[in-house]
Amino acid sequence: MKLVSVSDTFAVSPQLEPSDMRGLADAGFGTVICNRPDGEEPCGPTAGCPAVRRRQPSREC
Incomplete structure (x- = not known):
């Protein structure tokens, strides 16, 4: 992940x-x-993905 301040x-x-x-x-x-x-993107995570909401790694979405 590349962050730009x-x-x-x-x-x-x-x-x-x-x-x-x-x-x-x-x-x-x-x-x-x-x-x-x-x-x-067909395989991209959605905003509703539990891993995104909880900030925990997961590939269930």
């Missing part, structure tokens, strides 16, 4: 995977904003 409290990245959520939480990130619509 925009400011001290805001960063952007390419598409995140559910497996990235634990690392983000461990790094102190409290909020993840996903601007990609569900279904944009």
Whole structure:
């Protein structure tokens, strides 16, 4: 996962995977904003994926 800091409290990245959520939480990130619509990629995670909501790695979505 490649993060680009925009400011001290805001960063952007390419598409995140559910497996990235634990690392983000461990790094102190409290909020993840996903601007990609569900279904944009056939096998991509959805915003409703439990791993994304809980910040826990999973491939159940």
